Amino acid sequence: MRADRLVSLVLLLRRRGRLTADTLARELEVSTRTVLRDIEALSAAGVPVYAERGRHGGFALLPGFQTALTGLNHDEALALVVAGSRRGAQQFGLGSALASAMLKLVDALPDGLRDTAAGAAQRLLIDPETDLLARRVAADEVSAPIGAEVRRAVFAGHRLRIRYAAVDQAPKWRTVDPIGLVTMREQGYLLATRGGADRTYRLSRILAAEALDEPARRPGTVDLDRAWQERHTRFRNGGDEQITVLVRVDPARREPLVDTALDVRAEESDADGRLRLTLVFQDRRHAEWAVWQHATHAEVLAPQELRTAIRDRAAVIANRYGTSS
The missing domain is CATH 1.10.10.10 (Winged helix-like DNA-binding domain superfamily/Winged helix DNA-binding domain)
Incomplete structure (x- = not known):
């Protein structure tokens, strides 16, 4: 060791x-x-x-020092083979490059090490495409040309022009200063600044990209983990469209509901055993979608406008199925 x-x-x-x-x-x-x-x-x-x-x-x-420290032990070779089974590279448009690299890596391993690492890797499954409830994990897909152009701007330190389709908005061209790339729960993100303000762009919503010759206006070094945490905190604590919702929910549905919320502000139990949760959602549409998934197992108590929206949606469904097809 x-x-x-x-x-x-x-x-x-x-x-x-x-x-x-x-x-x-x-x-x-x-x-x-x-x-x-x-x-x-x-x-x-x-x-x-x-x-x-x-x-x-x-x-x-000392400058110029070189040595051939290229040997891999079994666990290191196994880690690399397992890494090649992950789908994270797909979000950055590196799927084909990763597959090619893994073929070269496995071919370069000594016979004994190649066989044991490949055999052990067959006993490990990382991030399967479906969970135990047969729900398919929806991973973002980024086209190779767009991914390559975004990476080129990020690594070369050049400004980037993107055509971006934000939620509920028409696609627009914008020029940004790229900082780095992040993958989170099968989704890829570009961290950048625009006009000096922090911006985060989902890679799958970039419809076109062009790396410019102009140098990016960004610091020479960056702590991506810290930058991501800061943006995550601002996202959870800020935003004019965020909505706080009081919900009564069956305890068996607590975890799936909480997993869709940005934050849990309060929690208590009612006399009948149901839970009363104060949750924060990104906006009203997000809250309506999250609660709707749980049908009668969850009930919005406040705000009234969200109760009304869910009631109206239920009325439309009831009316449609109340008549013969």
Whole structure:
């Protein structure tokens, strides 16, 4: 295990340059003291690791250092084969590239390692297309040309012109400064800024894309995880169209209903055992759709306009089925 960790330490320094002992400890999931001992071991073995002191100091490799640290152990090979079974690359238009890469990877493995990794991968299923209730997972699909153009702008740091179809709006052209790409629950998103304001675009709603020659107006580095969390928080806490709904629901339907909401503000039990939930939805249409899925197992208590909308929808359905076909 220590040999694998030493290899990982060198690869981290090669790929990311100077890193502090604390950063290396977090990446390798060991203590800072263990990292310092590993640095000493590498130096003793002739690996040119040096320390830079000061506020921006850390450990680094001498410039130009190269070594053939390309061996994979069984678990690493298995992780790569399993990764190739995931559908996340589809959201970025990389499905065919991933399939081709996995063929090359498997072919390059030694015979014994190839057989054991492929056999073990057959025993693992990651994110199947249907759940136990036979509900199909609806993954976003992004055309290869659009995905390639978006990636080109993101990686090259160029501005991007997209024709975007927002919900309930006619498609419009807009020029954005791309920051990064995120995949979440089978859906892909482009994080960008437009006019200096944060924007998030669903990749499947981009109808056309063109990477421009103009440099993007964005910082040189970005913490995508932090950026996503900040946008997620703003989305849940803001927005003029969000609606708070009081619902009575059968306890057996609590989880499916809560899963469709943005937030749960309050929860209590009624005398008859039903739950009284205060939920936040994206807008009234979102709330109406979510509650409608549960038929008589859920009842909106407030606001009145949502009760009226669901009543009117039910009346239309009842009228249609009240006459013979």
